Amino acid sequence: MQRYRVGGAVRDRLLGLPVKDIDWVVVGATPDEMLAAGYKPVGKDFPVFLHPKTREEHALARTERKSGPGYKGFQVYAAPDVTLEEDLLRRDLTINAMAEDDAGHVIDPFNGKADLQARLLRHVSDAFIEDPVRILRLARFAARFDFDAAPETMTLMRQMVANGEVDHLVPERVWQEVARGLMEQKPSRMFRILRDCGALARVMPEVDALFGVPQPEQHHPEIDTGVHVMLVLDYAAAEGLPLTARYAALCHDLGKATTSADILPRHIGHESRGVELVEQLSARLRATSECRDLAVMVCRDHTLVHRALELRANTVLELLQRCDALRKPDRFALMLRACRADARGRTGKEDTPYPQLEYLTGLLNAARAVDAGAIAKALDDKSKIPDAVALARLNAIKAAMPQKDS
Template identity: 40%
Template sequence: MKIYLVGGAVRDTLLGYPFHERDWVVVGGTPQQLLAQGYQQVGKDFPVFLHPKTKEEYALARTERKNGQGYTGFACYSAPDVSLEDDLLRRDLSINAIAQDEQGNIIDPYNGQQDIAAKKLRHVSTAFAEDPLRVLRTARFLARYYHLGFTVADETLQLMQQLSDSGELTQLSRERIWVETEKALHEQSPEQYFLCLQHCGALQQLYPTMPALTPQSVQRLQQARKTCNSSQLFALLFYQAESTNLLKQLKSIKVPNEVSELCQLLQQHADLVLAEQLSAEQILLLLQHCDGYRRGQRFADFLHCCQQINSHNQAYKLKQALTLCLSVDAKALAAQGLSGKDIAQAIQQQRLAIVSNMLSETAP
């Protein structure tokens, strides 16, 4: 039985890039051998074990054969006669098909080091086109390493286009699509993930309500990455989306509720925030439509997104107005003998008065 370090830890060590976890492959071993040494089995579809001390993942070497649709449509074979080269051959990209033995020697049967030097994301074999998830993974790796000069090899991009045209992308679970997308949003160049998917014909299938990327929206995303979280970055992509029911459509493809809601706010109300001037009535209406009184953090996220679109906007005034409006004391009004609709009307009148006063004080 031999154990090799594989995948990301080897790749990123060769790149001089930080990594946070290590994966291992066991060649010539059996589940019984690992269990006898105290490893804990966790894999269902194929044998994966946790090291008794480090809790790192150790997988028995395996091969895969396509026997169905989607990224789960594979039959796995794992036995002591599966070689390291066999296991590495099933991997997606050559830079991920490099191993290191216990003495530190590099095993690179598919020229991953050559592609690292050439800064190319290249498929290991034509079996790449059997797994639609690899379209998203390749785009995500491009988002991670684009700033180092990496590009997708032309022949790999052709296979990604082939996968997009095949209809296999529809077999991906919507939850898994979001997992890959969220990971990409945390990478150095998140815009490259979406550009790559758009270029190979996958973006429209995965996110049909997302407007096509333009040089302006790409530049916006590049700049916004410095100050925006993943939800805000994703929402920026839906500014000026033409969908009439964006919230429902995003939720239907399993985009998390809070992210979907932020996308809709930006689509429906950003242009008002970007207006040159707002009246007190418009401000109160915007606060109401955005549920700013109850969902203060979401409203702050919305305003932050608006500032990425155009720094010359009404965001500061809206933040100030929200603070002032929240200072109106309903209990004090009730103590004056008001109740029900009268309290609501009085609150609205006071809010209108203090926001009007704020605008007059800040007017040039």
Template identity: 60%
Template sequence: MRIYKVGGAVRDRLLGKPVTDIDWVVVGATTEEMLAKGFRPVGADFPVFLHPKSGEEYALARTERKSGRGYGGFTFHASPEVTLEEDLIRRDLTINAMAEDDQQNLTDPYHGQRDLEARLLRHVSPAFAEDPLRVLRVARFAARYAALGFTVAPETLELMRQLSESGELEALTPERSWKEISRALMEDQPQVFIEVLRACGALKVLMPEVDALFGVPQPPAHHPEIDTGAHTLSVLQQAALHKQPLTVRWACLLHDLGKGLTPEEEWPRHIAHEFKGLKLIKAVNERFKAPRDCQELAMLVSEYHTHGHRALELKPSTLLELLQSFDVYRRPQRFEEFIAACEMDARGREGLEQRSYPQADYLRGAATAARTVAVQPLLEKGFKGPELGEAIKRERLKALKAYKENT
């Protein structure tokens, strides 16, 4: 039995990056031997075990063969005869197909170290094209390591293009797709993820609503970058620079989908794009089974982001409607995330990235003013049921009028 550290842990150590998760592969062992040493089995499809003390994953060396469509369409074979090189060749990228023993002696049969130095994301073997999930994974690695100068090797991008055209991407489950998408959006340069998907034709398959934004012009007075797709990428980049959570990043990606529906004769104006985009966002949300908080914020940001930009001009009654729509009294965090998404949208414009956004503090102040309305005095006056609701609304409107006058 020989044990090797593999994959990301080896890659990140060689890059000088912190190593978080460690994966191990065990060569020359059987399931019975692992159980005898106290390892706990967890793999349903192939033998994976948890270390009795550290809890880290140890997998028996295995080979795989394509047996069906999609990410799960593989037959695995694990046995003591499978070599380390055979195990490594089934991995996605050369930089993920390296192993090292307990003395840090490197096994690198597919030149991963060379590609690390060349800053290339290159597939290990033609079997790469058998797994559609790898299109998303490579795009995610491109987003993660873009700051280090990594790019996708042309021949790998070509394989990704073939996969995108093959219909295999449609076989991915919503859960697997969302796992990759959500992880990619939380990388330092999530816009690179979208750029790579677009470059290989995968964006058109997975998110045609986002792909449709490229080439759609906007008024240059408000959008110096003009192209709606370029603007979306810039907004996403700003969200990452400002360390926004996943909910905000997802909303930033989808906030302008309605502009993709504008007839060409109406360009560069996009009348009512806030509402037109809602059905598209709903479709994307359902396609990937996005978490509810992501779904809700994306819909709300699309509908109300122009309200956010015009916050200083809104009538108190419109401001109250906005606050009610977000249920700021019970869900203050959601309104805070809406404000963040609006600010990222304002900053995601060429040359305006450093522009101040006074609307943010104004909206926060309005929410605070509305929240300070006390219910108890109204109860003491005998209001109840629908009448109480109307009385609270009147008092909140009064508070917002005072707030606007004093700001």
């Protein structure tokens, strides 16, 4: 019985990255031998065990054979006669198909180290075509490492899309991979890969439809809406924004794909249609409610936020109430950061001042400082409380504005 570190642990060590989780493959063992050695079984679909001391996962070497559509349609064979190379052969990418023994010797039958140096994501074998999730995983790794897909792998992925394999993906798996990809260092890479192979039009057609939609050149030097959205997304990632804000950045301009070819001054009317598309996309992906709600807010109100310095006090109060900012100021703060990402996610605009964020934050703080409890206590007619509180908040906002705007 021999064990080897495999997959991400080997890859990340060779890249000089921190190794967080270590997965092991055990060659030449049976389940009974693992149990006798004190390992605890945890695998349902194939034999996986937890080390009795480290609790790290140890899987018996196995092979997989396609037996049906989708990513679950596989038959697994795990036995002592399965070799290490056979186990590595079933893996998706060469950079994930390396192993390391206890002495630190790397076993690399598919030239994964060479692909790491060339910054390429290459499939191990034609078995890649059997699992559509691998397209999403490859795109996610592209976002993580800023790697390219090898030409032959891109050809294979296009074939998978054309054959309808992507249509068998379940929403939960799509969301899982997309959410993880959004949190990588360069999320635009993921969407570029998905678009190049045709998968984006199948799993996120609302986003795919943004590419090729023109924008006014005076505000968007990059012209193309899809290109702009990718710049916004990468800016949000560089700022370290959480998943909710990155998803909002991705969705903020969805409504523009439905406008006419003629450029309108502020794309009037696209926000309401955009909200419908955000809700449609979020429902299909089974996105979390937190992601959906913030994306709706940003899509609906980002142009209003951009004009914050021009707004009257009553419009500001309506914005705060519509966004439930008085009860959820932290979420509103994320909305403002997503709006700033939109303003700065433009070619040559990365350092553009965005006073709207501090300005609206100050007005929100002024409105929240109103003592609603004291107002309610002072009124005998309780039906007048909502209007009285709203008036007090409006006056607080006016007082916090520059004198010329009050």
